[in-house]
Amino acid sequence: MTEPDPRRRRDPSSISRARRYTPRGRTVREAASASSEDNRARENGARDREAARRERNRAAEGAGADEAADLAAKRRREAAARSRERRQRDTGTIPTEARPPSRPTATRRTAAKSEPVRRTGTVRATPAKRTGRGTVGAQRRGASRAAGPSPVRPQPRLPRLGSPSRRLRMASAFVMILLVLSGTRLVQLQVTDSAVYAAEAMNQRLTTEPLPAERGAILDRNGNRLAYSVESNYIAVDPVMLKGDPAELAGRLDRLLGRPASELEPILSTQSTPQGEEIRFAYLQRGVDLAIGDEIREMEDPGLIIGDDERRVVPGHDLAANVLGFTGEEGTGLAGLEATYDSWLRGTDGELSYERSQLDGLPIPGAFYREEEAVPGKDLQLTIDADLQFQVQNILETTVTEHDAEFGSALVMEVGTGDMLAMASTPTYDAADPFAVDDEEAYRDYATQATVDPGSIHKAIVFAAALEEGCIEPDGTMPVAQTINKGGVDYKDGYQHGDAILSLAGIIAQSSNVGTIQLADCIGKEKLYEYQLAFGLGAPSDVGIAGEAAGILQPPELWSGTSYGSVPIGHEGTATIMQMAAMYGAIANDGVYVQPTLVDHKIDANGDPVEQEDPAERRVISTETAKDLQYLLQAPIADETGTGHNAQLEHYHLAGKTGTGGLVVDGEYAPGNVTSFVGFAPAEDPQYVVAVSVYVPGGGGGGSTTGEAFKEINEFALGYFGVRPATEPAPVFDVWG
Structure with a gap:
């Protein structure tokens, strides 16, 4: 019996059943069921793979590096094979028999796809799709068999994965350590070391500048200012804040400040002391003009500080310069009255402290600011008369020039008060520019600081003592030889008179050495020494000049054989011309010694005079003796044989004594004479x-050298102060007994 055509053997529901199949031979229900099964398989496979992976990781951790690499490569190959099979299975290109027996889950999933379950419970083979060239499934299967399995390419080696939890713990620990360190540092800064750092920060911003006190003025007896201070600027530097190049700035400032750049550059560039402390303030120049300060301010360098200062002005320049003295750059008195009365004139400096910006050097508004005001110095009024001083200086300069003298001094003192009306010295200097001198000897006040053998002007002490002790009467006479020997040395008179009888007026007029020595022998060395001390020799006069010399006075126990001849005539001892002027002042003041003074009174901050102690006074000789001596001392000028006859002044009667002494230099007498x-x-x-008094290296007599100057100074002083001329003629002296 012939087999009927299968295409015709259809049950009534064959079409509807066919519609329920998918194009791949599955019904929709079967496909959905297979998809769910596949998903479950994938999930199970994923879990299996994850478990296998963890197992392999544990194995790999215990294995060596090569075994781990092989295991990783094997896993990648297996994963690649499974992925390839999955793709082929999904597309239907691999038959059920080709599935690896080791994957039962995949076999069941493939079988479900190849042989779908019908509703009747029977299973049949899925017919292959037909095309014009044959079935698609056959071609695909044939191609798959022909091609064989695809080669598996090795994947790149993946980096070893770290442990996130461990990284998190390490990061947390690190953060905690940072927080602990930061907190500890904050506690240290805010609690423990806060004061230290605050103080250091303050010091970096804080600038302290001096506020110089205005120095008091020095006035003459009439209120004329001999020395005073005016407003000026000081230029200083803060090297830490200096912006410009020190060498360049020094080159720009040298012209303005009058200091060489070689001196300025080290100050500008040195930022710390040898001990390591920062230098925040250093003077470059003081007392500069305000215009120069403005010019430097325009440089706009925060490291340059321009502050208020004062500058000393001496309008008379060299007028009484050796008396006034001068100040240094810091405003401190260095010589003369400026040094003696420095504490009174200087006052008390103030201080300004404030915080400066590190950018522009300007004060920080609202920041720390403290100002201690300066206390100005107080004034000093002298006994000097500026007009008389000027005239006396000119006369002295002329005398020194005409006689080729090396130095000299001239004084005018008021009798009875001891006020020094004029004190001139030469050489001198410009007190307004005191450091522009070639020889520092120009600073010396020769009236108080130069000690010389007084010579014959010392004889007035012997005459006063002889009269006071009764060795001779004012009109008395005594035989005087031409020479006298003391200690093996002959002392002789300069005036040739032979063996003669001379009156006391004659001994004084002719300045007889022999007659004076004879009077000293009558007095005795002990008594003569007492009169020397009483007249102020051997001690400074304390007139007010710093560095005043005391001179040398030989006590009796140190006298040698020649001392009996040398001491009475003004040798073997030294004195200043100031001491000798005070001695003659005692004779002129009726025998009362008055201490010389340069300061009339001090002036306080309110401009009121401060009470001064009266000058020291003491009686040395009686008024009668002083009157007699005042008369006798006219003889050297009035008598034709007198040593000072060239000092005779018309309309006035002058009294005085000439002297010729020596100057000791380095223990030896210098050439020439000190004439006075x-x-x-x-x-x-x-x-x-x-x-x-002048020192003439070429030699000369007291009268011939200084007589003219003595006359001119007296003439001006008597006329300047309005002293009436004499109404009686000059006395006539009988010098011969």
Whole structure:
């Protein structure tokens, strides 16, 4: 019996059943069931793979590096094979027999796809799709068999995965350590070391500048300012804040400040002391003009500090310069009255402290600011008369120039008060520019600081003592030889008179050495020494000049054989011309010694005079002796044989004594003579003491060298102060007994 055509053997529901098949031979229900099964298989496979992976990781951790690499490569090959099979199975290109026996889950999933379960419970083979060239399934299967399995390419080696939890723990620990360190540091900064750092920060911003006190003025007896201070600027530097190049700035500032750049550059560039401390303030120049300060301010360098200062002005320049002295750059008195009365004139400096910006050097608004005001210095009024001082200086300069003298001094002192009306010295200097001198000897005040053998002007002490002790009467006479020997040395008179009888006026007029030595022998060395001390020799006069010399006075126990001849005539001892002027002032003041003074009074901050102690006074000789001596001391000028006859002044009677002494330099007498003339006027009523002394290396006599200067100074002083001329003619002396 012939087999009927299968295509015609269809049950009534064959079409509807066919419609329920998918194009791949499955019904929709079967496909859905297979898809769910496949998903479950995938999930199970994923779990299996994950478990296997963990097992392999644990094995790999214990194995060596090569075994781990092989195991990883094997896993990649297996994964690649499974992926390839899955793709082929999904596309239907691998028959059920080709599935590997080791994967039962995959076999069941493939069988379900190849042999779908019909509703009747029977299973039949899925017919292959037909095309014009044959079935698709056959071609695909044939191609698959011909091609064989695809080669598996090795995957790149993946990096070893870390442990996130461990990384998190390490990061947390690191953060905690940072937080602990930061907190500890904050506690240290805010609690433990806060004061230290705050102080250090304050010091970096804080600038302290001095506020110089205005120095008091020095006035003459009439209120004229001899020295005073004016407003100026100081230029300083903060090297830490300096922006410009120190060498360049020094080159720009040298012209303005009058200091070489080689001196300025080290100050500008040195930022710390040898001990390591920062230098925040250093003077470059003080007392500069305000215009220069403005010019430097325009440089706009925060490291340059321009502050208020004061500058000393001496309008008379060299007028009484050796008396006034001068100040240094810091405003401290260095010589003369400026040094002696420095604490009174200087006052008390103030101080300004404030915080400065590190950018522009300007004060920080609202920041720390403290100002201690300066206390100005107080004034000093002298006894010097500026007009008389000017005239006396000119006369002294002329005398020194005409006689080729090396130095000299001239004084005018008021009798009775001890006020020094004029004190001139030469050489001198410009007190307004005191450091522009070639020789520092120009600073010396020769009236108080130069000690010389006084020579014959010392004889007035011997005459006063002889009269006071009764060795001779004012009109008495005594035989005087031409020479006298003391200690093996012959002392002789300069005036040739042979063996003669001389009156006391003659001994004084001719300045007889022999007659003076004879009078000293009558007095005795002990008594003569007492008179020397009483007249102020051997001690400074304390007139007010810093560095005043005391001179040398030989006590009796140190006298040698020649001392009996040398001491009475002004040798073997030294004195200043100031001491000799005070001695003659005592004679002119009726025998009362008055301490010389330069300061009339001090002036306080309110401009009121401060009470001064009266000058020290002491009686040395009696008034009668002083009057007699005032008369006798006219003889050297009035008598034709007198040593000072060239000092005779018309309309006035002068009294005085010439002297010729020596200058000791390095323990030896220098060549030449120190010539002098000391006296007072008017002789009948003494008002002023005048003293002139010059050192002439070429030699010369006291009268011939200084007589003219003595006369001119007296003439100007008597006329300047309005002293009436004498109404009686000059006395006539009988010098010969």
